[in-house]
Amino acid sequence: MFVQVEQHRAVCYLPQSGQIHQVVYLHTAAEEAAKVWELSTKDFALIAIEGINWNRDLSPWYHEKVFAGGEDFEGKADEYLHLLTNSLLPKIEEACGIVPKQRYLTGYSLGGLFAVYAMYHTSIFEGIGSISGSLWYDGFCTYVENHTIMCNPGKIYFSLGDKEAASARGSMRTVLSCTEKIAEKFRHDGIKTIFEMNPGNHFNEVPMRIWKGIRWLLQE
Numbered sequence: 545m546f547v548q549v550e551q552h553r554a555v556c557y558l559p560q561s562g563q564i565h566q567v568v569y570l571h572t573a574a575e576e577a578a579k580v581w582e583l584s585t586k587d588f589a590l591i592a593i594e595g596i597n598w599n600r601d602l603s604p605w606y607h608e609k610v611f612a613g614g615e616d617f618e619g620k621a622d623e624y625l626h627l628l629t630n631s632l633l634p635k636i637e638e639a640c641g642i643v644p645k646q647r648y649l650t651g652y653s654l655g656g657l658f659a660v661y662a663m664y665h666t667s668i669f670e671g672i673g674s675i676s677g678s679l680w681y682d683g684f685c686t687y688v689e690n691h692t693i694m695c696n697p698g699k700i701y702f703s704l705g706d707k708e709a710a711s712a713r714g715s716m717r718t719v720l721s722c723t724e725k726i727a728e729k730f731r732h733d734g735i736k737t738i739f740e741m742n743p744g745n746h747f748n749e750v751p752m753r754i755w756k757g758i759r760w761l762l763q764e
Contacts (some may be wrong), residue, residue: 547639552595552627554636557581567644568758569601569628571655571670572750579751580758588762589642593632596598596624602651602658607682610714612696617681621661629666636688646670648761650701653746654678660688660700660726667695673757677745679726680712680719688726693728702727702739703725711745 545556555577558564567589570577577592584590597601601624602612605616637644653657656677661684663672679685702723709720727739738760742753 545640546694547636549632552632553596554632555592556636556640557590557592558640558642559587559589562587564640564642565645566648566762567591567642567646568648568650568673568761569633570591570754570758571596571651571658572653572754576652576751576754580754582667583751584758589640589644590758591636591640593628598654599686600624604657604661604681604684604687607661610716621658622665625658625662625665626643629668633668635686648673649756650675650754650761652676652750652760656702656730657681657684660684663693663695663697664691665694669697671697671699671761672701673754673761674700674723675753675757676704676708676750677702677723678719679717679722682715685722688729690750694734696735698736699761700727700730700735700737701760702737703753703757704739704741704743705744705746705753707743707745 547554570592589764599615600618600620603619604621605619607617609616646671649659650673652675656674659672660674730737
């Protein structure tokens with residue numbers, strides 16, 4: 545099922561029968577979201593959002609590009625999160641007939657960074673999944689240390705590939721140490737938190753990694 549909201553399109557994967565109690569919002573490539581659904585138990589709603597500019601909409605503040613020929617990160621996460629929570633989510637859930645008891649926000653790479661950042665600006669998600677999240681982002685560790693989330697989610701899931709830090713460039717090499725520090729911070733704050741390592745670099749078995757995170761979040 546597809547729901548169009550202005551320039552954004554939600555690809556909605558819904559269970560064939562029964563009430564929908566849990567909905568997972570996912571920021572990743574569209575083709576990966578389809579593969580995640582195929583791996584899943586299909587007893588929840590999976591909503592993949594298309595039509596976003598990753599470097600603009602999922603970055604918390606301005607950051608210079610990290611690859612030659614790439615684009616700068618424009619730092620418009622606040623604007624996109626406002627749109628997501630105040631416009632996209634209500635319209636998507638109304639169109640799909642979803643009245644969820646639990647919402648989860650998950651994402652891969654910059655989507656994982658955005659999911660963690662969102663906790664500081666909204667309290668509507670009961671769980672957060674940052675899969676191979678871009679937590680190397682300059683200043684983000686310090687941001688987490690010095691700010692308070694709006695509401696403790698029930699669970700937070702982190703994962704990385706065991707070769708990501710070794711194969712990364714520049715500040716991206718700090719992704720392992722930053723993820724460890726951030727995960728430990730939330731554990732210290734009393735939030736149920738897990739940090740898993742997966743074999744391979746940033747691009748290995750992406751759908752399976754995402755599904756592992758979602759499966760953990762959905763467990764009672």
